[in-house]
Amino acid sequence: MLNITVQKTTAPKQKPADETKLGFGKLFTDHMFLMDYTAGEGWHDARIVPYGPFQMDPATTVFHYAQEIFEGMKAYRTAEGKVQLFRPDCNAARFNDSADRMGMPPIPEEDFVQAVKALVDVDRDWVPHSDGASLYIRPFCIATDVGLGVHAARHYRFAIICSPSGAYYAEGLDPVRIYVEDEYIRAAPGLTGFCKCGGNYAASIKAGEKAEELGFSQVLWLDGVEKKYVEEVGSMNIMFKIDGKVYTAACTGTVLPGVTRRSIIELLKDWGYEVIEGKLAIADVMKAADAGKLEEVFGTGTAAVVSPVKELDWEGKVALIGDGKIGALTQKLYDTLTGIQWGRLPDTKGWTVPVE
Numbered sequence: 001m002l003n004i005t006v007q008k009t010t011a012p013k014q015k016p017a018d019e020t021k022l023g024f025g026k027l028f029t030d031h032m033f034l035m036d037y038t039a040g041e042g043w044h045d046a047r048i049v050p051y052g053p054f055q056m057d058p059a060t061t062v063f064h065y066a067q068e069i070f071e072g073m074k075a076y077r078t079a080e081g082k083v084q085l086f087r088p089d090c091n092a093a094r095f096n097d098s099a100d101r102m103g104m105p106p107i108p109e110e111d112f113v114q115a116v117k118a119l120v121d122v123d124r125d126w127v128p129h130s131d132g133a134s135l136y137i138r139p140f141c142i143a144t145d146v147g148l149g150v151h152a153a154r155h156y157r158f159a160i161i162c163s164p165s166g167a168y169y170a171e172g173l174d175p176v177r178i179y180v181e182d183e184y185i186r187a188a189p190g191l192t193g194f195c196k197c198g199g200n201y202a203a204s205i206k207a208g209e210k211a212e213e214l215g216f217s218q219v220l221w222l223d224g225v226e227k228k229y230v231e232e233v234g235s236m237n238i239m240f241k242i243d244g245k246v247y248t249a250a251c252t253g254t255v256l257p258g259v260t261r262r263s264i265i266e267l268l269k270d271w272g273y274e275v276i277e278g279k280l281a282i283a284d285v286m287k288a289a290d291a292g293k294l295e296e297v298f299g300t301g302t303a304a305v306v307s308p309v310k311e312l313d314w315e316g317k318v319a320l321i322g323d324g325k326i327g328a329l330t331q332k333l334y335d336t337l338t339g340i341q342w343g344r345l346p347d348t349k350g351w352t353v354p355v356e
């Protein structure tokens with residue numbers, strides 16, 4: 001249990017009048033959570049303070065060697081005005097998996113969840129009211145030693161910031177075109193693919209820009225060894241419905257274990273679908289498309305929940321999916337998960353956690 005001190009702002013910001021123009025991650029709430037770590041002492045000084053800049057020495061480790069991890073989660077406002085989180089324990093556990101790989105100190109799961117709840121409670125009025133809009137929560141941890149030696153830092157800062165964000169799909173779930181990346185890789189066995197670390201994103205930006213220039217909205221990554229098997233897209237996991245079965249890459253170290261992915265797999269199994277977590281060759285995906293058996297493809301992640309895919313381009317070959325519109329299963333998954341998250345459907349799984 002953390003002892004969190006709260007210093008409220010004396011200059012609260014104006015809240016946005018038009019929630020349809022929020023966008024994603026552009027505006028931040030009045031407060032932030034901070035906690036510092038010192039080797040030998042552990043985590044200390046848990047506090048909620050007015051949102052504002054950090055002052056740091058230019059030789060701070062994180063600027064040079066990228067010892068940094070983060071999480072992404074949301075707070076949802078229900079029709080009754082209650083505020084709730086979705087499976088925050090999963091984010092806490094994954095945060096510690098990332099921390100372990102990056103040589104960073106863990107945070108007890110209950111402390112992580114307590115900190116998220118405390119901050120969301122203080123900034124509760126910032127949780128949007130309009131349909132599909134939510135409060136995006138970004139916990140992160142950085143190494144704060146000062147010096148250029150390469151070793152695990154002895155000082156860290158854990159912070160949480162919140163950003164009211166608009167409905168991901170302002171105009172319905174529009175299927176996207178995806179570029180299958182055949183030059184760059186995102187992850188390889190033994191590396192940090194399963195971590196939510198800034199470094200993974202830094203290494204993926206160039207491929208994303210290339211895909212965007214070519215008119216695609218995301219990159220689909222293949223495995224880093226043979227460039228043969230599908231892994232994930234940009235910041236989402238990806239699933240393929242082929243001939244009635246659902247395929248997705250296994251989480252064996254190179255794929256980010258998404259909370260959305262995991263929840264969707266549970267729902268699919270409940271509904272009687274066969275879900276295969278394993279190797280799926282991109283060549284077989286293209287073959288299934290040619291044979292008319294590639295029924296649905298969709299990305300999964302906290303921001304979008306599901307993102308339907310209408311086209312995959314790989315080495316000059318094009319796979320068109322379904323009739324270019326969102327598939328029935330993709331839509332059902334979207335409706336079910338968002339229904340639970342916004343409290344429109346009963347939460348029979350115990351996935352939601354109230355912020356009281």
Ligand SMILES: *Cc1c(COP(=O)(O)O)cnc(C)c1O
Nearest residue numbers: 235236237256258259260301302
């Ligand atoms: C965060 C993330 C996902 C999705 O995870 P969720 O917990 O479902 O939001 C997938 N892939 C990558 C690379 C990510 O960073």
